[in-house]
Amino acid sequence: MCVSEKPVIVWFRQDLRLSDNPALAAAVATGAPVIPLFVLDEETPGQWAHGGASRWWLHESLAALQHSLQQQDASLVLRHGNAAGIIRTFAAETEARAVFWNRCYEPYAIQRDKALKSAFKDDGIEVESFNAGLLFEPWEVKTKSGTPPKVYSSYWRAMRLLGDPAPEGPAPDQILPVKVLPPSERLEDWKLQPRNPDWASGFSACWHPGEDGAQAQLDWFLENALEDYRNGRDFPAQPLVSRLSPHLHFGEIGPRQIWHRTVAHCIQSGDEPFSGSAEHFLKELTWREFSTAQLFHNPDLPHACLRPEYEHFPWDRAEKPLHAWQRGMTGIPIVDAGMRELWQTGYMHNRVRMICASFLVKHLMVDWRAGEAWFWDTLVDADLANNAASWQWVAGSGADAAPYFRIFNPVLQGEKFDKAGEYTRRWVPELSNVPNRYLHKPWDAPGNPAPDYPPPIVDLAFGRVRALAAFKSLGDEAQANAAKCA
DNA sequence: TGAAATGTTGGGGCG
DNA sequence: ACGCCCCAACATTTC
Numbered sequence A: 001m002c003v004s005e006k007p008v009i010v011w012f013r014q015d016l017r018l019s020d021n022p023a024l025a026a027a028v029a030t031g032a033p034v035i036p037l038f039v040l041d042e043e044t045p046g047q048w049a050h051g052g053a054s055r056w057w058l059h060e061s062l063a064a065l066q067h068s069l070q071q072q073d074a075s076l077v078l079r080h081g082n083a084a085g086i087i088r089t090f091a092a093e094t095e096a097r098a099v100f101w102n103r104c105y106e107p108y109a110i111q112r113d114k115a116l117k118s119a120f121k122d123d124g125i126e127v128e129s130f131n132a133g134l135l136f137e138p139w140e141v142k143t144k145s146g147t148p149p150k151v152y153s154s155y156w157r158a159m160r161l162l163g164d165p166a167p168e169g170p171a172p173d174q175i176l177p178v179k180v181l182p183p184s185e186r187l188e189d190w191k192l193q194p195r196n197p198d199w200a201s202g203f204s205a206c207w208h209p210g211e212d213g214a215q216a217q218l219d220w221f222l223e224n225a226l227e228d229y230r231n232g233r234d235f236p237a238q239p240l241v242s243r244l245s246p247h248l249h250f251g252e253i254g255p256r257q258i259w260h261r262t263v264a265h266c267i268q269s270g271d272e273p274f275s276g277s278a279e280h281f282l283k284e285l286t287w288r289e290f291s292t293a294q295l296f297h298n299p300d301l302p303h304a305c306l307r308p309e310y311e312h313f314p315w316d317r318a319e320k321p322l323h324a325w326q327r328g329m330t331g332i333p334i335v336d337a338g339m340r341e342l343w344q345t346g347y348m349h350n351r352v353r354m355i356c357a358s359f360l361v362k363h364l365m366v367d368w369r370a371g372e373a374w375f376w377d378t379l380v381d382a383d384l385a386n387n388a389a390s391w392q393w394v395a396g397s398g399a400d401a402a403p404y405f406r407i408f409n410p411v412l413q414g415e416k417f418d419k420a421g422e423y424t425r426r427w428v429p430e431l432s433n434v435p436n437r438y439l440h441k442p443w444d445a446p447g448n449p450a451p452d453y454p455p456p457i458v459d460l461a462f463g464r465v466r467a468l469a470a471f472k473s474l475g476d477e478a479q480a481n482a483a484k485c486a
Numbered sequence B: 001t002g003a004a005a006t007g008t009t010g011g012g013g014c015g
Numbered sequence C: 001a002c003g004c005c006c007c008a009a010c011a012t013t014t015c
Helices: A022-029 A052-070 A083-093 A107-123 A152-161 A211-224 A226-232 A245-249 A255-268 A276-297 A308-312 A319-326 A333-345 A350-363 A368-378 A384-395 A410-417 A422-427 A460-485
Strands: A008-012 A034-040 A077-080 A098-102 A126-130
Touching: A008 A022, A008 A083, A022 A034, A022 A098, A022 A126, A034 A052, A034 A083, A052 A211, A052 A368, A077 A083, A083 A107, A107 A126, A152 A276, A211 A226, A211 A245, A211 A255, A226 A276, A255 A276, A276 A384, A308 A460, A319 A333, A319 A350, A319 A368, A333 A350, A333 A368, A333 A410, A333 A422, A350 A368, A350 A384, A350 A410, A350 A460, A368 A384
Parallel strands: A008 A034, A008 A098, A034 A077, A098 A126
Antiparallel strands: none
16 A cells, blocks of 8 residues: 555544634545444543443434435444454554544543544554634633633633634545445444433434534524523523523534624624624633633543532431433422423533522532433433533632522522413423413412422422521631632 | 622602 | 601612
8 A cells, every 4th residue: 555545544533524624624635545434432540431322422423424424425333342442453554654533531541532633643654633622722712811711701701812713624526435444333333312202202302413414503593592591591482592502512613703794694684693692602612612611621520529618518318309401390380391301312501400400409409410410311411511510600619619608599580480370381291271470389289280299399498598608608618728728 | 601689769659 | 738657660789
């Protein structure tokens, strides 16, 4: 085999798209044959293996990627096992001249990829990594003093000072295939999708995984929802949110594509991109960057409270409250609606995520890590950085966290953001006969209009007072410690 | 991207 | 007319 025919491997991970994919573009630009590879890795130590809902999405997304590669006469090679071992063997087996990938930012992935890079260099195989997943690298965004921003507003300011994100790249015109395709495992054999019971049967009605689905979703959002995003995003009955999170997590669309197309859309419609709804949307996109940066700078974020005193919190370890929350049987309407939406669709509206998370951590005093684990397993958009940073935000244990006394009252939140009860009744049909006035507090309704709905698992006023007292004592403890040290 | 307690203001009923 | 009370509406503070 002559040198020029030696292939370049593109190792796909969380970048399951052809457009704006710098690793793929660089591989194509070498002029060599390209082998797209995906490794299902459930063995690398320290990783959070895909949860159930993510596995469903991954199957669909890989099938879509296979399909679009085949239209270019290329073919995705599937392997499973310890990724570092698999890819080194694969590079040797295919006599690859180079291996390219787009960066992941999970601590275990950084460690693995770093080791792989030096191993390939030792083997004399070219290796290069690229940015496909972020507007800016976590290490690029710094305050004036050169430290990573610790609060969101500072992150946004620092990021904007870097100017516009890099432009998006086009999909390759043509991917040169290898003459003899290395053997691939069959996607179906990975059994990523549930059978007996198929709890994901409702998913395909609400999601279209894959690059085409992601692009269509962005187009829909820009045309139909962006204008009302700023106000509309708080009302879960309305679809005035982008629902791009799972597409982003799997890299079916990149944040630079979203950024530039949002800006272009505004300019076309004669609107200012950095004000109102559009800016708000770009800021939400930047929350994702901020979460990733937090994880990058705090590798323990998914399992350790950033404020150490929170490790001494008297969490309720009983199974019953957690189980009731997981199944949407707490007797608190908006909480149960959210938890059931999550279970049935793999998604929950963000406003409701905050309400459900606050209720678990504050009213039920359950460890935020139990909520994090449940979301990890059930969300199609489960993302290590977003999930960990958001739970620590709600729990108050994070660096830039909600103060401990900020406790959502699910009744008031329901009355404020789902006044007509459209969202709540959609997911909790037992409440269909409860009049609006009592929908969010059916325990007050005369005549027992929801006989099949459970009574509240905790009295909200009691839960609030209990949480305040417990979290306050944590603050006292921290102060005492600080005094001791000083 | 909080809620509840507490404080303040001002309109209207009423003697 | 005036003062008094009530209370809704809004503002501030406290957790």
